[in-house]
Amino acid sequence: MSVLQVSNLTKRFGKFTALDGVNLEVHEGEVFGFIGPNGAGKSTTIRVLLGILKATSGEATIFGKDAWSDAVEIHKRIAYVPGDVNLWPNLTGGEVIDLFVKLRGGNNISKREELIERFDLDPTKKCRTYSKGNRQKVALIAAFSSDADLYILDEPTSGLDPLMEQVFQQCVFEAKQAGKSVLLSSHILSEVEKLCDRVGIIRQGKMIETGSLKELRHLTRTNFLVETKETIADLDGLSGVHDIEERDGALSFQVDTEDLDAVIKHVSRFGIVKFESSPPTLEDLFMRHYEEKEQTETGAGGNS
């Protein structure tokens, strides 16, 4: 069952096409990661889903209802945290949280106090004194203290410190446990990896990949930095090894996920002194995606 469905969504601002045929689906009870670099169109998609922007063409539905015409009905069951949280400078954080919870309608028996404590927010301060992170906390507390069925979170952690990021992840996890659905946009792959069941990747207004992280592993490589007693022989002869570079006596290279086992076995024979690995970044993923595309394109050209 899908709670949120976007099909062939296009949004133009004047001549500029911000979204170009976007397709997206969030199933009930899943946490969906919506990733892409800055300016890719994540916020625009979300604002169409909220009925704040009107789609140029295509369809966006939530709970089977139209995102534009049934906006108010839909909003009674969702909680939203915007990417840029602008608040009223002359209201306090506590006042804003109450206002937000109330405006959603429905129940008010909130986890407000508990969340204020967990996020370590002083609700008596005026919003003008809040830093970006604190403003985000206000929006997060308001969102998680309402009992929504779908949470739409637009880069909610960009201003939070690592400790608060953990509290946030805990909140998302609890929502998931309670069977809620979450759409979480981010430009940080590792954050999405921890929380999400499936991810969709958007770039320049187009979805370039959707699937579970496992399915997308074919796109990712792990980065290694290895120093050995003896020089490693035949490394470039192994399949799945890329971009070998020598750096201060150590070798850095990337390995395809499916070839990890073989490569590590091979390397370990040369007496390891230093061994560092780092997860693939979003950039790696994009690079890889485009490399593959180019290959298939030039391949096709060669055949003709």
Add this chain to the structure above:
Amino acid sequence: MADTVYKGTGRLSRLIIRRDRIRIPIWLIGISFFTLIVPGAFTELYSSQEQRDVMAQTMENPAMVAMVGPVDISNYTLGVMTAHQMVLLTAVVVGLMSILLVTRHTRGDEENGQTEMVRSLPVGRLSTLNATLLVNTLTNILLALIIGLGLFSLNIESMDLEGSLLYGATLGATGIVFAGVTAVFAQLSESARGTIGFSIAFLLIAYIVRGIGDVSNEALSWVSPLGWVVQTEIYGANNWWPILLMLGFSILLFMVANYLNSIRDLEAGLLPAKPGRKNASAFLQSPIGLAFRLQRTGIISWAVGMYVLGVSYGSILGDIDSFFEGNDMMKQMFVTEAGYSVTEQFVSMIMMVIAIIATIPPVMAMNKLYAEEKKGRLSHLLARAVSRTRLMVSFFVIAAINAFVMVSLASIGLWNAAVATMDDPFRFGSMYQMGIVYYPAMLVMIGVAVLLIGISRKLTSFIWLYVFYSFIVLYMGALFQFPEWVGKLTPFGHIPQLPMDELTWMPMVLLTGIAAILTVIGVIGYNRRDIEG
């Protein structure tokens, strides 16, 4: 030492000039244009000295003295006439220019976090403030020169070089004084809104204090910087010492602002902010409650201001009849055709001015909806169970009540003061009616604002042009003798001017209907368009 405090002032000044390279010229051109066309218009309208003397006598009544300053009727040349009728009001506009420009680069930038970025560079602690003051001072000097030389170049006999330069210097010096006032308030208040609010309040109080002083108590005028403006007696005695007074006062204000800036933290205000509420009151928890809460301070200030405006006009009503009593010519001019007393006609005109001024706060209240959108705060509401119609209607209701309250308070103030000063005062009902008849016209103005926000948000600020047009056409209309249709282009021109006109219901009903239609179209448009944020 001086480095840590003032380094980079020159560079920051250039940045300010770069950022304001459109804004400053628009102010300068606008102010110069309106100043320089007036003498020409007066030359045509009042070509003979007799005509000017009649005008001078009209201007000698307390209401006019309260508005534009005292008059020397023995020497009412074209130059004196221009200066007398224009210089004070223009000075207020120049003051406003300084308030807005200085706030923008001091507290405004600080609030937006730009000052923090600048401060992280090798730039002195007080450089932002002093660069702002420097650019503003240069702007005002430029204005003084343009106006001074411009007026002289019109080549009008009674407008000599000294008087013209004094005219310019008076405006420029006023601008510099209000730059200083704003710079001080920018240290006290902790927001740009607060800074503008305090500074404009200061400007209005200075204007009112001077008005009361000029009418009744000359010593009081000395307290107000705007009182000094009228003391220059341009094209007459040509007093330069008020200019020195203003410059001295400005230097004092600049020093106070520098001192206050040096003892406070970045982004802090010296007026303490008290800890706020932990929970929202039941009242706040709806769009309409929020709409009111966001504007509460502004609405209360305007309400007080409107009442004071009514009282200050009312306080001169008692003198009007006695003034005209001893002046047969004036009496004839005003009374014969209509058969109503001079006071009645005067009140009638004042009511129209009051109604147009009372339209400013409700239009601001309506435009607040768009201001919220631009600040990216509407998505919080629209992403929750709040429809666009409910949101817009909430702001409309606040604006409509606001309009009612403002025009009512001004009328009540006028009546209160009239009762105190007049021998045979108006009855409350008839005076209140003279004001409240303008309510349908005010609703039309709000309706136009709704329409612009709903349909064509880029044109939102055009509503101010329309308000300004209404004011000019109806207030200055008599002076410039526009054709009748020009007045009919504004809703205020369709309201019967009681008690001379008969109270007819048709225009009221029609205007209310038009207001309703404009509002409905606006709401429909608002439901169809993208929301920016």
